[in-house]
Amino acid sequence: MSPAARIWKKIRRNEADPCLYVYPFSIQSIVVHFTIVLALRGKSRPSRDLAHLGFRLVNVERNENLQEWYLRDVNPLGKVPTLTSKSLASPLTDCLSVVYWICEQCPRLLPEAHREEICRLLSELHENFEEYSSPNPAVEDFLTNHDITPTHRQALQYKRECQRKQREIAAYNLSGGRSMTGQTTVFLDGVVELRDKYSSGGTWIFGGDIGPTVLDAHVVAFAARLMDISLEELVPTPLRTYAATIMSLPEWKQVTGGRPTVWDPMLGPAEGIRL
Template sequence: MDKTDRVNCTLYCYPFSLYSIMVRYLIQLAKTSSEPHDATSPELRIREQVLDLDHDENIAEWYLLNVNRKGQVPAMTVEGAVAPITDSLDISFWLCDMFPQLLPPQHEPAIRRLLRDLHAIEGISITIRRREGPEEDLIDPCVDNMLARDDIGPEYRQALEAKKVFHVPKASHHVNVDQAEQQTATLLAEVARLYERHGQGAWLLDGADAGPTLLDAQIVPFVSRVEDAGRARLVPEALLRYAAARRASPAWDVVTGGKGTIRRKEYGPVRDMYDMSADVPPTTLCIPTASGKERRAQCLRVKS
């Protein structure tokens, strides 16, 4: 296979980031539903690099300056591309460009609309417990602690100052939690109605004979996070059963290793849970051969 038929990517992620889980699960669904591989097939190779957010690796100088100025995960770099992709939904749609079975044209408008509503929900607010007083708002001192040092360069200092813009300290305030809960209940009620119309099969759309779509890749982690946060009351019963069935699959186990979606003390250090070396083999996916060259061209459209 010619090197030009291979696309190499690096996905920067954190195992307990909801949006990292969504992208990693989409990759596994693409892998399980992609075409059989042969020696001539164009390939997408994705290496996962775990960032230890418990030790503030997301605000390390190399990451802020070279990957994501927001200091957020996930982010993805594409070999030869002019810039990283720094939004989880953008990464997901980018992957769907190469694996169109994940975003069927007949369902694309509905999927895009539902995911727009999903990503309008503040993930932190739906994850943590409800707090009444503004004095209990979340304050993360890691950026301020780094800015207090006198051994950092001006470009890094500027990047740290910019990172503070993306901090959401009021996410735990009761007003924001109440809003996130209401948005979640409304969204999942609509998804449940869609699921019912399509027969409540293995996947959300088109019944048991259809493959997974981007909607499944986002809803399974989201429902799982809502449950893990003690808010299962917001999830219709049919979606609870659906998500439980998907979590019993090997694809989900690859993503979570049998753990929940929220970081727990009993899990131990992230570095002990995951191989964070550069030697971890990449995930290799076969780009559909029916339009391999076109798909590869789409994949590299962000190139200079």
């Protein structure tokens, strides 16, 4: 592909509707991307919106999520992933909302027979994601800049207030005996029980007849992240084997390009990663 063609492709991607704003080393972005890839897997016909979904990279390491355009026009929470679409009344600004939107486009990812079990576990995991995500200290750095616009300052102050509330919730839960490690153990043990009940050691949690679900997308991505940050002891042995099997599939490699789930300078600039 010529340089001009690559530029034009990038422009069209950034103007896509709907558009998913992601950072390829955000665990929530990985979850959403893998859910999309599983939705497009096989011979099932995706919805028009899902088939035409574009991606736009937001480099969190460079605080692009704190820029005025992003806070003002995309996500006032300054988070990824975020989904925008002319068919939506407003952007979907949290990961779980985006995930359920994908399931609306591809209902087989959330089979009715297992909806209650899947939704319960997804709520537990996303609550874990939200409560224990690290506040971004760069918000304060931006606010010390006297050259930012009043609109940008207001957006950053809102982001700072959201982070303050997030810290309070995490501190309250820790004081009540809840911890990220404990919640992770409960979540993964629940997945093991489901897999033992429905799959009998098969590739997917609910067995081959059901195939991949949105829960598989979450569990594999979460297990991969835990192993990448040297917390593999939290992943039960059956789930390590399960995750390794799925991570060997082309669908997982389509999401990660063979990279780990955690960014490292050795990987080069994130802008060079193909989404």
